[in-house]
Amino acid sequence: xxxxxxxxxxxxxADLDAFYAxxxxxxxxxxxxxxxxxxxxxxxxGVVAAANYQARAFGIRSAMPIxxxxxxxxxxxxxxxEMAKYIRVSQEIFQTxxxxxxxxxxxxxxxxxxxxxxxxxxxxxxxxxxxxxKRRIFEGTGLRASVGxxxxxxxxKLASEHGKPDGLMVVHxxxxxxxxxxxxxxxxxxxxxxxQKIFSRLGIETVSQxxxxxxxxxxxxxxxxxxxxxxxxxxxxxxxxxxxxxxRKSISKETTFEEDVRNQDILHDVLRGLAAxxxxxxxxxxxxxxxxxxxxxxxxFETHTRQRTIPVPTHDERVILREAWALFLRGDLPRKPVRLxxxxxxxxxxxxxxxxxxxxxxxxxARDQRLLETIDRAxxxxxxxxxxxxxxxxxxxxxxx
DNA sequence: TCTGGGGTCCTTAATCTA
DNA sequence: TCTGTAGATTAAGGACCC
Numbered sequence: 001x002x003x004x005x006x007x008x009x010x011x012x013x014a015d016l017d018a019f020y021a022x023x024x025x026x027x028x029x030x031x032x033x034x035x036x037x038x039x040x041x042x043x044x045x046g047v048v049a050a051a052n053y054q055a056r057a058f059g060i061r062s063a064m065p066i067x068x069x070x071x072x073x074x075x076x077x078x079x080x081x082e083m084a085k086y087i088r089v090s091q092e093i094f095q096t097x098x099x100x101x102x103x104x105x106x107x108x109x110x111x112x113x114x115x116x117x118x119x120x121x122x123x124x125x126x127x128x129x130x131x132x133x134k135r136r137i138f139e140g141t142g143l144r145a146s147v148g149x150x151x152x153x154x155x156x157k158l159a160s161e162h163g164k165p166d167g168l169m170v171v172h173x174x175x176x177x178x179x180x181x182x183x184x185x186x187x188x189x190x191x192x193x194x195x196q197k198i199f200s201r202l203g204i205e206t207v208s209q210x211x212x213x214x215x216x217x218x219x220x221x222x223x224x225x226x227x228x229x230x231x232x233x234x235x236x237x238x239x240x241x242x243x244x245x246x247x248r249k250s251i252s253k254e255t256t257f258e259e260d261v262r263n264q265d266i267l268h269d270v271l272r273g274l275a276a277x278x279x280x281x282x283x284x285x286x287x288x289x290x291x292x293x294x295x296x297x298x299x300x301f302e303t304h305t306r307q308r309t310i311p312v313p314t315h316d317e318r319v320i321l322r323e324a325w326a327l328f329l330r331g332d333l334p335r336k337p338v339r340l341x342x343x344x345x346x347x348x349x350x351x352x353x354x355x356x357x358x359x360x361x362x363x364x365x366a367r368d369q370r371l372l373e374t375i376d377r378a379x380x381x382x383x384x385x386x387x388x389x390x391x392x393x394x395x396x397x398x399x400x401x
Numbered sequence: 402t403c404t405g406g407g408g409t410c411c412t413t414a415a416t417c418t419a
Numbered sequence: 420t421c422t423g424t425a426g427a428t429t430a431a432g433g434a435c436c437c
Contacts, residue, residue, distance in 0.1 A: 065403050249408080254407080301403080305432070
């Protein structure tokens with residue numbers, strides 16, 4: 001798989017260091033020299049969302065149960081996240097990045113890809129561009145970011161991780177293979193606990209060892225898609241496309257109870273609140289979804305989802321609640337105390353303007369025209385029945401996903 | 402250890418449809 | 420009209436990411 005373009009690109013990846021914890025530290029100078037843990041409060045259900053580097057010195061990591069974090073460092077400052085504040089700061093950062101290049105793709109609240117191709121004429125070599133990114137973020141928000149720059153997204157991302165915290169690393173195209181070779185396979189995208197287990201079983205620890213494994217063998221162990229992805233990554237092959245403003249695909253809200261709940265009135269009330277929040281977000285973004293998903297986690301962490309496609313897309317909390325509750329009552333879920341309940345919507349109604357755009361493009365229109373002509377010709381030869389089938393398939397291919 | 406919340410993408414199986 | 424079939428769609432679960 002070679003990228004479709006041959007033009008040399010410079011892709012940047014900017015990543016804020018211990019984002020939530022850094023924002024809190026910035027806003028409360030008295031935390032300056034302390035371990036800061038943002039997440040659940042000790043004594044409650046929950047995990048660490050972010051820990052600053054002082055806290056990490058005690059072995060505290062993201063996603064660690066808060067009880068474990070407390071055991072490791074009872075003296076740390078424990079704070080609940082203030083999402084609204086972090087979103088504000090995040091928007092400031094993306095705005096700042098937008099002053100460097102219009103091609104900024106936010107990937108989460110605290111990181112973004114940037115297409116830096118062509119900026120060399122204005123700002124100098126990639127290293128200087130990286131310094132400029134860091135400087136602007138710091139001057140704008142008082143926060144430190146790690147920046148990685150490379151010929152594609154994968155290398156940029158790994159380079160920014162490599163330098164953390166407050167790092168800056170540029171990997172030139174001819175350095176890519178050597179940069180990747182000694183890395184643990186776990187640093188590749190998509191390698192979590194399960195995949196790591198498989199790699200361990202196969203005796204693969206580093207990227208260079210992964211490169212030596214025949215593709216067919218990898219496919220047998222991991223499936224075709226994953227094998228191809230890891231093979232490509234091991235060779236430093238990845239997309240260099242930076243797509244500003246990728247739309248979201250779903251909106252959901254969920255909550256974990258402090259104690260497991262059996263009472264259906266309580267579950268229904270909580271679900272109503274969650275449905276209202278989902279609906280409000282959807283209305284705020286002018287989205288209507290035609291799939292409603294209910295998520296339930298029972299005692300013992302047993303998790304189920306149930307979904308239903310509704311005929312008319314909605315952002316109405318009454319409809320979302322009604323559908324979610326119907327899924328709950330459907331009778332195919334265990335009757336056990338509930339630990340978590342959540343609801344979401346997805347599968348947006350096709351926006352009219354988008355559909356027009358698609359068929360307005362000359363190539364699409366020409367293809368559509370050819371399709372119709374083919375159908376007409378075939379209609380003469382075979383009659384109508386087969387044709388509807390063929391037409392439908394073709395149209396499906398043309399539809400955006 | 403005892404596991405949040407909000408997402409994306411992938412795989413697999415069941416079901417629908419022509 | 421019946422039957423088998425391929426491909427599309429839907430549903431559920433799991434892995435992963437931040």
